[in-house]
Amino acid sequence: MTLSNSNSPLARREALDDRLEQLRRMIEIRFVEERIQKLFAEGHVRGSTHLASGQEGVSVGIARSIDPDDIVTCTYRGHGHALALGLTPAGVIGEICGRVIGCAGGVGGSMHLVEPAIGLLPTAAIIGAGLPIACGAALAARARGTDRVAVAIFGDGSANIGAFHESLNFAAIQKLPVVFVCENNLYGEYTRIQLSTPVEDIAIRAASYNMPGVIVDGQDADKVAEAMATAVARARRGEGPSLVEMKTYRYSGHSRSDPATYRPAGELDAWLKRDPIDIFAERLTAETLLAAGGLDSLKTEVREAVETATAEVLDSPAPELGEIMAHVGAYSAGGDQRHLFWSN
Amino acid sequence: MTEDPTVIMMGEDIAAAGGPFKVTEGLLAVHGPQRVIDTPISEMAFMGAAVGAAVCGLKPIVEMMFIEFIGVALDQLTTQAATMRYLSRGKLTTPLVVRASAGAGQGFGCQHSQMLDHWFRGTPGLKVCVTSNARTTYGLLRSAIEDPDPVVVLEPRILYAEREEYEFDSSYRISLGRAEIVKAGKDATLLACGAMVRVAKEAAENSSADIEVIDMLTLWPWDRDTIMESVSRTGRLVTLEEATAGNGWGAEVVSSVAVEAFGSLKAPPHRITLPDAPVPYSGKLEARFLPSAAYVAEQVSALVSTNKTPMPWWRNAA
Numbered sequence: 001m002t003l004s005n006s007n008s009p010l011a012r013r014e015a016l017d018d019r020l021e022q023l024r025r026m027i028e029i030r031f032v033e034e035r036i037q038k039l040f041a042e043g044h045v046r047g048s049t050h051l052a053s054g055q056e057g058v059s060v061g062i063a064r065s066i067d068p069d070d071i072v073t074c075t076y077r078g079h080g081h082a083l084a085l086g087l088t089p090a091g092v093i094g095e096i097c098g099r100v101i102g103c104a105g106g107v108g109g110s111m112h113l114v115e116p117a118i119g120l121l122p123t124a125a126i127i128g129a130g131l132p133i134a135c136g137a138a139l140a141a142r143a144r145g146t147d148r149v150a151v152a153i154f155g156d157g158s159a160n161i162g163a164f165h166e167s168l169n170f171a172a173i174q175k176l177p178v179v180f181v182c183e184n185n186l187y188g189e190y191t192r193i194q195l196s197t198p199v200e201d202i203a204i205r206a207a208s209y210n211m212p213g214v215i216v217d218g219q220d221a222d223k224v225a226e227a228m229a230t231a232v233a234r235a236r237r238g239e240g241p242s243l244v245e246m247k248t249y250r251y252s253g254h255s256r257s258d259p260a261t262y263r264p265a266g267e268l269d270a271w272l273k274r275d276p277i278d279i280f281a282e283r284l285t286a287e288t289l290l291a292a293g294g295l296d297s298l299k300t301e302v303r304e305a306v307e308t309a310t311a312e313v314l315d316s317p318a319p320e321l322g323e324i325m326a327h328v329g330a331y332s333a334g335g336d337q338r339h340l341f342w343s344n
Numbered sequence: 345m346t347e348d349p350t351v352i353m354m355g356e357d358i359a360a361a362g363g364p365f366k367v368t369e370g371l372l373a374v375h376g377p378q379r380v381i382d383t384p385i386s387e388m389a390f391m392g393a394a395v396g397a398a399v400c401g402l403k404p405i406v407e408m409m410f411i412e413f414i415g416v417a418l419d420q421l422t423t424q425a426a427t428m429r430y431l432s433r434g435k436l437t438t439p440l441v442v443r444a445s446a447g448a449g450q451g452f453g454c455q456h457s458q459m460l461d462h463w464f465r466g467t468p469g470l471k472v473c474v475t476s477n478a479r480t481t482y483g484l485l486r487s488a489i490e491d492p493d494p495v496v497v498l499e500p501r502i503l504y505a506e507r508e509e510y511e512f513d514s515s516y517r518i519s520l521g522r523a524e525i526v527k528a529g530k531d532a533t534l535l536a537c538g539a540m541v542r543v544a545k546e547a548a549e550n551s552s553a554d555i556e557v558i559d560m561l562t563l564w565p566w567d568r569d570t571i572m573e574s575v576s577r578t579g580r581l582v583t584l585e586e587a588t589a590g591n592g593w594g595a596e597v598v599s600s601v602a603v604e605a606f607g608s609l610k611a612p613p614h615r616i617t618l619p620d621a622p623v624p625y626s627g628k629l630e631a632r633f634l635p636s637a638a639y640v641a642e643q644v645s646a647l648v649s650t651n652k653t654p655m656p657w658w659r660n661a662a
Contacts, residue, residue, distance in 0.1 A: 071396075071400060073396070104431055104432065104433060105433050107430065107431070107433070108431045112427075112431045114431055114432050114435075114436075116432060116435050116436055121396075121399060121428075121436070122427070122428060122431035122432055122436070124423075124424060126419050126423055126424070129392070129419055129420065129423065129424055131392070132388060132389045132390070132391065132392020132393050132395070132396065132420060133392050133393070133395050133396035133399070133420070133424060134396055135389065135392065135393040135396060136392060136393035136394055136395055136396020136397035136398070136399070136400065136404070137396040137397065137399065137400045138396075139352075139393055139396070139397045139402070140396065140397040140399075140400035140401050140402045141400065143350075143352065143378065143379075143397070143402055144350075144400075144401055144402075150396070162388055162416070163388050163389065163392065166384070166386035166388050166389030167389050167392070167393075169384055169386060169389065170383065170384060170386055170389040170390065170393060173384065174381075326433070326434070327429050327430045327432075327433050327434040328429070328430060328468050328469055329429065329468075329469055329470075329471065329493045329565075330437070330491065330492050330493050331521065331565055334433070334434045335434075336434075336437070336492050337434040337435070
């Protein structure tokens with residue numbers, strides 16, 4: 001339990017092998033997002049935020065199924081994935097508050113979380129942008145003779161973007177070690193999936209690209225991990241890409257300005273009954289890993305840790321003006337200090 | 345590619361077919377299909393894959409065939425690759441080269457005849473080069489491949505049909521961001537790039553004025569020092585651009601010179617550009633649309649002799 005309070009993203013990632021830590025991380029994601037919402041109301045957050053409360057099972061299920069040197073591309077709704085992969089609460093909250101303690105030093109903001117040490121490329125604010133990039137990461141893995149895989153996490157809205165179809169096609173033709181993970185939370189921004197997508201299951205689109213397409217209960221972190229393990233193993237064996245569709249739900253609207261009034265009555269309540277944290281806590285109880293009252297004490301502990309991280313963030317300064325020009329190109333103030341993934 | 349196994353190429357019809365302009369002919373036989381990759385007609389997929397591969401330790405060269413095709417993949421270059429270094433605070437870079445044919449003069453019509461350098465110059469994080477012959481293409485490409493940042497190398501497609509002797513020296517480089525003085529002169533500095541360099545040279549040879557011709561080579565970041573030095577010597581600046589007046593690189597150069605070297609100017613800076621219109625198809629129209637050596641000589645001579653900027657041809661044409 002102490003590991004996840006570490007400041008090292010890599011140590012936090014490794015700690016995910018532990019069942020209780022998996023539960024703890026899901027709770028952490030939930031509470032960090034709640035705190036971000038509050039920080040927004042308190043005026044510490046600029047622009048927008050895209051919360052993913054309700055999708056914690058997907059984040060933790062993916063993170064525990066891949067290695068830290070596998071590459072992940074992800075969307076702007078990536079707080080949960082970043083935390084699951086190992087970013088610290090201070091690194092995430094700090095970035096969203098624009099402070100130097102943030103994972104990108106405060107110049108990225110909520111939509112651009114990054115941590116090369118755990119394979120997280122800068123999360124993209126453009127729908128579908130991560131899919132072709134993951135294909136390239138997979139191409140590089142193979143060219144460099146490694147068995148690393150790339151994971152592209154995207155939403156159901158991305159499945160209608162050209163990049164989705166082009167990337168699945170390209171990955172299939174090249175037999176690339178990439179796993180396409182669609183988080184189908186039923187809404188592309190403000191629009192319900194039936195209004196934008198003529199199929200109910202994104203996974204069936206895999207058939208057009210001659211790859212496995214599987215549908216997963218995204219509220220169950222174990223089922224997520226199981227499906228991911230199969231797809232990742234296939235990719236590592238050199239058998240090519242898979243499309244894994246996580247059926248999940250975001251409890252809030254698209255972004256902070258969206259009250260999600262477009263949702264049919266009762267839909268949210270039905271999903272809240274299948275909350276990923278509750279499902280996982282019940283399982284751990286059945287496995288006798290979680291004692292009576294264990295969930296509550298875990299929640300108390302995590303809430304305190306998130307408050308500590310928040311205080312740390314609010315104590316952290318804004319970036320210096322020199323950061324504006326510091327990393328534009330090799331000719332800029334920061335010079336060339338690149339870290340090439342997998343360069344060894 | 346022979347020296348560095350991390351260099352790969354991707355593009356449409358570049359491998360088996362050798363490219364529509366035969367720019368990549370023979371590479372497949374030498375380097376194999378893992379390194380010289382024929383892609384589907386999916387610019388977004390392979391441009392994005394090149395971004396991902398670059399971040400993960402390869403040095404991809406993307407061949408865009410006609411630069412206009414990059415429109416459907418622009419996000420990957422201008423929004424993803426160009427911000428990778430910035431968003432990771434220097435920890436990640438994308439050593440990516442995008443090469444494409446560009447420019448007018450061959451009757452390809454308006455959707456296959458543009459330079460479009462302004463799309464890339466307008467994006468912090470990208471470097472932009474335009475080659476002007478076999479030597480500069482080799483020198484710039486070598487530097488671009490070795491550069492840690494995304495570099496767009498535009499190759500004037502009108503020059504693909506030209507032939508010249510060039511003995512390759514594998515250590516030869518042209519540093520990105522450096523311009524070259526092609527012909528020295530003392531009455532005016534004439535800046536050009538790409539296919540316009542030979543127009544500028546011919547104009548200078550046929551002019552009564554003594555014109556210094558400079559090949560820009562890199563449009564961003566551009567060689568401020570060489571150009572300021574030249575203008576401070578000649579006292580006059582003319583930019584010759586295969587770009588529309590409203591979007592050309594000369595606007596940035598002229599404004600910088602006007603601000604930083606105002607005192608040394610004997611005449612207002614002058615820009616010779618294309619009119620703000622798509623490239624016409626008809627041979628007669630296209631020939632008039634592009635600045636000819638005679639027109640450039642006339643414009644520069646008028647500036648030197650009167651110290652006033654002459655009107656572009658299309659102002660009088662109507």
